[in-house]
Amino acid sequence: MKKLVWFASASLGAWLVLTAQDFGITVSKNREKPKIGIPDFRGAAEAQGFMGAFNQTLWDDVNGAGLFDMVAKTSYPTFAPQQPSDFQASASSAQPARGGGRSMTDWSSPPPQLDYLAFGYTAAQNGVFVLSGWFYDVRPTVSNHQVIGKRYLGTVDEAGARKTAHEFAADIIAALGGKSIFGSHVYFVSKRTGNKEIWAMDPDGKNQRQITHFNSTTVQPAVSPDGSKIAFTSWAKVYPGIFIFSVDPVRDLRYYNQSASVNETPSFTPDGKQIVYASSAGGRCCRIFIAGLDGKGLRPISSSSAIEVEPKINPKTGSEIVFVSGRSGPQQIYKMNMDGADVERLTPGNGEASNPCWHPDGQFIAFAWTQGYATGNFNIFTMDVVSHKYIQLTHSEGRNENPSWAPDGVHLVFMSNRSGRKQIWSMLADGNQPQQLTTQGENESPAWGK
Amino acid sequence: MFNKRKFTIVWMAVMLTMFAAGCKKKAAPPPPPPPPERPAEVVKPPVAAAPVVSQFAAEPESIQRGQTSTLRWEVTGDSTSVSINQGVGVVQKTGNQRVNPSDSTTYTLTATGPGGDTTASATVSVSAPPPPPPPPPPPTATVTLDKRLESDVQDAYFDYDKSEIRSDSRDALTKDVAALKNILGDFPNATIVVEGHCDERGSAEYNLGLGDRRASAAKEFLQQLGVPPDRLKTISYGKERPQCSEQNESCWQRNRRAHFAPGQ
Numbered sequence: 001m002k003k004l005v006w007f008a009s010a011s012l013g014a015w016l017v018l019t020a021q022d023f024g025i026t027v028s029k030n031r032e033k034p035k036i037g038i039p040d041f042r043g044a045a046e047a048q049g050f051m052g053a054f055n056q057t058l059w060d061d062v063n064g065a066g067l068f069d070m071v072a073k074t075s076y077p078t079f080a081p082q083q084p085s086d087f088q089a090s091a092s093s094a095q096p097a098r099g100g101g102r103s104m105t106d107w108s109s110p111p112p113q114l115d116y117l118a119f120g121y122t123a124a125q126n127g128v129f130v131l132s133g134w135f136y137d138v139r140p141t142v143s144n145h146q147v148i149g150k151r152y153l154g155t156v157d158e159a160g161a162r163k164t165a166h167e168f169a170a171d172i173i174a175a176l177g178g179k180s181i182f183g184s185h186v187y188f189v190s191k192r193t194g195n196k197e198i199w200a201m202d203p204d205g206k207n208q209r210q211i212t213h214f215n216s217t218t219v220q221p222a223v224s225p226d227g228s229k230i231a232f233t234s235w236a237k238v239y240p241g242i243f244i245f246s247v248d249p250v251r252d253l254r255y256y257n258q259s260a261s262v263n264e265t266p267s268f269t270p271d272g273k274q275i276v277y278a279s280s281a282g283g284r285c286c287r288i289f290i291a292g293l294d295g296k297g298l299r300p301i302s303s304s305s306a307i308e309v310e311p312k313i314n315p316k317t318g319s320e321i322v323f324v325s326g327r328s329g330p331q332q333i334y335k336m337n338m339d340g341a342d343v344e345r346l347t348p349g350n351g352e353a354s355n356p357c358w359h360p361d362g363q364f365i366a367f368a369w370t371q372g373y374a375t376g377n378f379n380i381f382t383m384d385v386v387s388h389k390y391i392q393l394t395h396s397e398g399r400n401e402n403p404s405w406a407p408d409g410v411h412l413v414f415m416s417n418r419s420g421r422k423q424i425w426s427m428l429a430d431g432n433q434p435q436q437l438t439t440q441g442e443n444e445s446p447a448w449g450k
Numbered sequence: 451m452f453n454k455r456k457f458t459i460v461w462m463a464v465m466l467t468m469f470a471a472g473c474k475k476k477a478a479p480p481p482p483p484p485p486p487e488r489p490a491e492v493v494k495p496p497v498a499a500a501p502v503v504s505q506f507a508a509e510p511e512s513i514q515r516g517q518t519s520t521l522r523w524e525v526t527g528d529s530t531s532v533s534i535n536q537g538v539g540v541v542q543k544t545g546n547q548r549v550n551p552s553d554s555t556t557y558t559l560t561a562t563g564p565g566g567d568t569t570a571s572a573t574v575s576v577s578a579p580p581p582p583p584p585p586p587p588p589p590t591a592t593v594t595l596d597k598r599l600e601s602d603v604q605d606a607y608f609d610y611d612k613s614e615i616r617s618d619s620r621d622a623l624t625k626d627v628a629a630l631k632n633i634l635g636d637f638p639n640a641t642i643v644v645e646g647h648c649d650e651r652g653s654a655e656y657n658l659g660l661g662d663r664r665a666s667a668a669k670e671f672l673q674q675l676g677v678p679p680d681r682l683k684t685i686s687y688g689k690e691r692p693q694c695s696e697q698n699e700s701c702w703q704r705n706r707r708a709h710f711a712p713g714q
């Protein structure tokens with residue numbers, strides 16, 4: 001259970017290259033996901049007004065981790081404990097109130113048949129929103145039931161209630177070997193103001209905020225490894241060029257673009273000290289370049305005469321780059337070393353492939369591919385860059401592009417127009433639990449960072 | 451019954467006969483009485499008087515070149531024909547006619563009758579018009595650069611995922627050469643931007659490169675035909691600025707283009 005992400009071995013038959021479905025990034029190692037129950041928490045006094053937001057956030061976070069079998073609230077006993085003393089020791093009572101909820105066995109036996117139960121209460125005390133949260137392993141075979149018993153503090157408002165719920169959920173997920181995505185950020189392009197600008201939001205779609213105000217066309221956000229900077233491309237200074245901003249506070253770090261009709265698709269090196277990008281400098285568009293964060297010390301890496309864009313350096317090794325090239329015809333995904341040598345095509349050559357994004361483990365990429373569909377109808381795939389085996393995560397539900405891994409390596413964000421307009425969605429690495437994060441205007445090109 | 455039918459048949463026969471007769475000729479009216487005999491006494495006809503031109507005038511008498519005047523006339527007495535020279539020709543005894551002589555002209559009306567001819571004349575004086583207002587300034591001075599590019603310069607279109615100039619685009623760009631040279635001459639300080647555009651299907655990132663290649667290919671073609679390259683800039687918009695958004699080949703083709711716009 002400690003290791004979340006592992007890759008089932010698959011036999012290496014030639015047929016599997018085309019039909020591999022038995023390999024993939026699996027979200028949970030357990031054949032049977034742990035069954036978790038979270039009855040609605042109640043709040044004392046002022047806190048009660050924020051409990052709708054609190055309970056929804058707690059449920060969504062734990063459910064969104066993709067690790068658990070969330071048991072529906074309708075199957076719970078009528079009485080939900082609010083603190084450990086609410087449980088009657090089943091052994092000490094001659095006639096435990098079976099089915100009422102006061103006995104732990106009411107929760108561990110059918111109908112809920114839980115493995116774990118989260119419970120607690122909130123109160124507004126001296127102007128502070130206080131959550132008292134417990135997470136119990138209710139299985140009878142376990143001697144020490146309490147996994148978590150902790151107090152969480154926030155402001156007495158909806159934001160404070162959500163914060164405590166996020167933190168409690170993060171502890172629950174961590175206790176079972178996962179990693180919460182709460183606290184990470186998704187950058188994306190939104191056209192809701194009329195112009196494409198860079199925006200940011202929390203991984204659940206909350207707290208959406210505008211980062212750039214160029215009133216131009218601004219696209220292709222990428223996040224630095226430490227989450228402190230973003231790089232992107234904008235026509236704000238006439239020609240498409242690269243910008244690097246710090247995000248807290250938002251500030252233009254004044255990247256100096258080399259003179260070229262196109263500088264685009266920046267991404268950070270694993271040490272965060274340089275960027276790789278595509279440029280038309282010194283020839284036709286585009287070759288892959290590397291440069292410092294101020295634009296100095298630039299040098300080309302690739303020398304192809306084809307269009308080459310979207311370089312992404314392996315975050316684990318720092319020694320290889322995946323990128324998109326038209327050198328063999330329709331755009332495909334390639335890999336090369338940092339010196340441009342040992343070029344290898346990863347996608348087989350059919351359809352059009354784009355938007356490669358490294359999994360944090362440096363073994364897998366997610367990407368968009370039209371294989372099996374009409375030109376322009378991209379779906380999200382993942383691929384093992386060593387074996388070239390791939391699996392398809394979306395299945396022609398509109399156009400699906402620009403996948404980006406969460407820092408936990410379990411979630412992905414991507415753009416889909418399956419709802420009718422381009423919006424940002426998240427899903428688990430196995431393609432399950434798709435969730436729409438944006439609704440206002442058109443939104444695209446998400447990048448998930450710390 | 452029988453008698454009634456017989457009567458009807460007879461009656462119809464009579465009517466048909468009458469109708470048939472009517473078809474041949476109208477029922478002849480009784481002949482008019484013969485005209486009375488002319489009186490035997492021969493009256494000597496009176497001596498015919500020449501016709502009288504009671505009016506012949508031009509109104510107005512003076513016009514500027516290009517304007518018209520109206521001739522009015524009235525002939526009384528016994529006349530057999532009335533005519534006006536200067537191309538007007540035979541006219542009624544009374545009438546009017548619009549004329550627009552380019553120079554001063556005297557019109558002569560001749561009324562002919564058994565009693566002789568009578569003539570009258572009317573003169574229309576034509577003066578030179580005032581000098582025309584100064585001609586409107588040549589279009590280059592008021593039509594903006596983007597209007598000129600829009601009306602005079604054609605887009606060049608491309609195949610999917612290609613930046614080669616295909617034959618119809620060669621024709622379009624070849625025609626564009628003269629127009630671009632004229633426009634650059636009329637706007638000596640302007641630069642023209644060759645924009646590269648793509649359809650929506652490929653990835654946005656790749657299309658930004660493809661649009662750059664399309665713009666460059668169009669510029670190089672124009673340069674070879676003598677358009678000064680320092681007056682042409684290229685910029686790629688990839689698929690960020692489509693001119694249509696329908697998902698069909700007709701719209702996709704419209705968006706796969708090199709387009710000309712004023713420089714910044």
